[in-house]
Amino acid sequence: MTTDIKAPVFPESVAEGTIATWHKQPGEQCERDELIVDIETDKVVLEVVAPADGVISEVVKGEGDTVESGEVIGKFAEGESGSSGGGEEKAPEKEAEASSTEASEPAESDSGKTSEPAAESSGEEPMLSPAAKKLAEEKGVNPKQVEATGRDGRVLKEDILRHLEQGPQESTPQGSGKTAEQGKPQQPPEASMPAGERPEKRVPMTRMRASIARRLVDVQQTTAMLTTFNEVNMKPIMDIRQSYKDTFEKRHGIKLGFMGFFVKAACEALKRFPAVNASIDGTDMVYHGYQDIGIAVSTERGLVVPVLRDADALSVADVEQGITEFGKKARDGKLTIDEMTGGTFSITNGGIFGSLLSTPILNPPQTAILGMHKIQERPMAVNGEVVVQPMMYLALSYDHRMIDGKEAVQFLVTIKELLEDPARILLDV
Known part of the structure; x- marks a missing residue:
C-alpha cells in the first residue's frame, strides 16, 4: 500500500520550510519511526519519520525545495522491501546484509592494501543522491573522484561539498593499491593549487x-x-x-x-x-x-x-x-x-x-x-x-x-x- 509522506503541520509563526536532508533514498529499506527527512524552518529543524516498515517509492520534493505545511513531499510503500524487485522473492536478511557489506566495503588485495573503489575500477557510475547529482552537474564534478560516505557506497551532497573544499585530487594509476588521498604527499591544500588561483565556495544561506x-x-x-x-x-x-x-x-x-x-x-x-x-x-x-x-x-x-x-x-x-x-x-x-x-x-x-x-x-x-x-x-x-x-x-x-x-x-x-x-x-x- 502506498501512502503520502507529508510535511508536518507548521506552527502559526512558521509559513514554510525547506527540505534539508533526505536520510533515505527511493528503494531504501525503512523501519517504522525511522528518520527519513529533515525539514528546516526559520526557527527549528523538523523531523519526518517513516509511518511503517517499507520503502520510499518516490521523492516529490528534493533537497533545497520549499514546502508548505502539510504538503506532500514523497510517496511511501508500506511492507515492501528495497532489496526485492518486481515479483521476486525477498532475499534472506543475513544474505542481504552480507551482500550489502561486500558492496560497501573495499576489497583487500593480496598485499593487504585497499584497492580502488569498485565504481572507479570498473568504470561504472557510482550511485548519487538527488541533491548530490544536481550539485555535481552544476560544479562539473566527476562523481568517480568523490569519496562516498553514504550507505552502499552512495555519494551524498556533503561528499560533493567536501570534495570541492579539498580541491582537485591527483589521480593514482590503476593497480597501485592506494587511493588518490593516500597516494599524494601530506601538504597544505594551497600548496597544490595552481599559481594565482583564488578559490571560492558559494553556499546557499540556510x-x-x-x-x-x-x-x-x-x-x-x-x-x-x-x-x-x-x-x-x-x-x-x-x-x-x-x-x-x-x-x-x-x-x-x-x-x-x-x-x-x-x-x-x-x-x-x-x-x-x-x-x-x-x-x-x-x-x-x-x-x-x-x-x-x-x-x-x-x-x-x-x-x-x-x-x-x-x-x-x-x-x-x-x-x-x-x-x-x-x-x-x-x-x-x-x-x-x-x-x-x-x-x-x-x-x-x-x-x-x-x-x-x-x-x-x-x-x-x-x-x-x-x-x-x-x-x-x-x-x-x-x-x-x-x-x-x-x-x-x-x-x-x-x-x-x-x-x-x-x-x-x-x-x-x-x-x-x-x-x-x-x-x-x-x-x-
Missing part, C-alpha cells in the same frame, strides 16, 4: 540564517536601540563557585557555572524595573508580571534563543540544568518552537568565545538584552590600593522608546551590585 539576518536588520530599522555599559567584579561569585562546585555537582548532578547567578540577578532586577521586562505591541506597552528569560545558544545553523519559563521561581540548580538541556537540544537540532517562543528578557554570553566587549542586538518584541563578556584580570582601585581583580564588562542594549536612559543605567547597576554581593539576592536588598 532558512534559519536568512531569518536571523532579516530580524536583525528589522530591529535596527524599527527600534531606537541604545547600549549602556558597566563592569562587575566577579571575585565574589568565583569564590562561591570555587567553594561549592564539588558539593553542588554531587548534590544536583550538574556543574555550577556563572549563568545561574546572572539569571537570578536579572530576575531580581527585572522586578525592580518592570519597563525592562516589558514589550511593545504596536502602540501598546505590555508589562509582564513574570520573568521568562531567553538564553542565547550558538549552533552550527545559527543563534537560537530558548526560553527559561518563570525563571524567578527556579533555583540556581534548575537554571543550570535547563541551560545544559537547551545546549544539548540545540546541538542535536531538537529544540521545539514552543521552547523558543516568548521570553520577556534575554541574556547572551559572548565571553565564552573570548569577546571582551560588544553591543548585543535586541530580540524583538523584547525591549532589552544583557550581554556578558570575558572575565579578565585588571588592576582596580580597592580602598585606596591597586588590586588585580577578575573583571567582566556588562552591556545592556535597550529600546529607548520603552526604556529611559536612567532606568537602563539603574537596572545595570542593580545587576552589578547583586553579583558583587550575592547575599543581596537572598535578602532582597
Whole structure:
C-alpha cells in the first residue's frame, strides 16, 4: 500500500520550510519511526519519520525545495522491501546484509592494501543522491573522484561539498593499491593549487540564517536601540563557585557555572524595573508580571534563543540544568518552537568565545538584552590600593522608546551590585 509522506503541520509563526536532508533514498529499506527527512524552518529543524516498515517509492520534493505545511513531499510503500524487485522473492536478511557489506566495503588485495573503489575500477557510475547529482552537474564534478560516505557506497551532497573544499585530487594509476588521498604527499591544500588561483565556495544561506539576518536588520530599522555599559567584579561569585562546585555537582548532578547567578540577578532586577521586562505591541506597552528569560545558544545553523519559563521561581540548580538541556537540544537540532517562543528578557554570553566587549542586538518584541563578556584580570582601585581583580564588562542594549536612559543605567547597576554581593539576592536588598 502506498501512502503520502507529508510535511508536518507548521506552527502559526512558521509559513514554510525547506527540505534539508533526505536520510533515505527511493528503494531504501525503512523501519517504522525511522528518520527519513529533515525539514528546516526559520526557527527549528523538523523531523519526518517513516509511518511503517517499507520503502520510499518516490521523492516529490528534493533537497533545497520549499514546502508548505502539510504538503506532500514523497510517496511511501508500506511492507515492501528495497532489496526485492518486481515479483521476486525477498532475499534472506543475513544474505542481504552480507551482500550489502561486500558492496560497501573495499576489497583487500593480496598485499593487504585497499584497492580502488569498485565504481572507479570498473568504470561504472557510482550511485548519487538527488541533491548530490544536481550539485555535481552544476560544479562539473566527476562523481568517480568523490569519496562516498553514504550507505552502499552512495555519494551524498556533503561528499560533493567536501570534495570541492579539498580541491582537485591527483589521480593514482590503476593497480597501485592506494587511493588518490593516500597516494599524494601530506601538504597544505594551497600548496597544490595552481599559481594565482583564488578559490571560492558559494553556499546557499540556510532558512534559519536568512531569518536571523532579516530580524536583525528589522530591529535596527524599527527600534531606537541604545547600549549602556558597566563592569562587575566577579571575585565574589568565583569564590562561591570555587567553594561549592564539588558539593553542588554531587548534590544536583550538574556543574555550577556563572549563568545561574546572572539569571537570578536579572530576575531580581527585572522586578525592580518592570519597563525592562516589558514589550511593545504596536502602540501598546505590555508589562509582564513574570520573568521568562531567553538564553542565547550558538549552533552550527545559527543563534537560537530558548526560553527559561518563570525563571524567578527556579533555583540556581534548575537554571543550570535547563541551560545544559537547551545546549544539548540545540546541538542535536531538537529544540521545539514552543521552547523558543516568548521570553520577556534575554541574556547572551559572548565571553565564552573570548569577546571582551560588544553591543548585543535586541530580540524583538523584547525591549532589552544583557550581554556578558570575558572575565579578565585588571588592576582596580580597592580602598585606596591597586588590586588585580577578575573583571567582566556588562552591556545592556535597550529600546529607548520603552526604556529611559536612567532606568537602563539603574537596572545595570542593580545587576552589578547583586553579583558583587550575592547575599543581596537572598535578602532582597
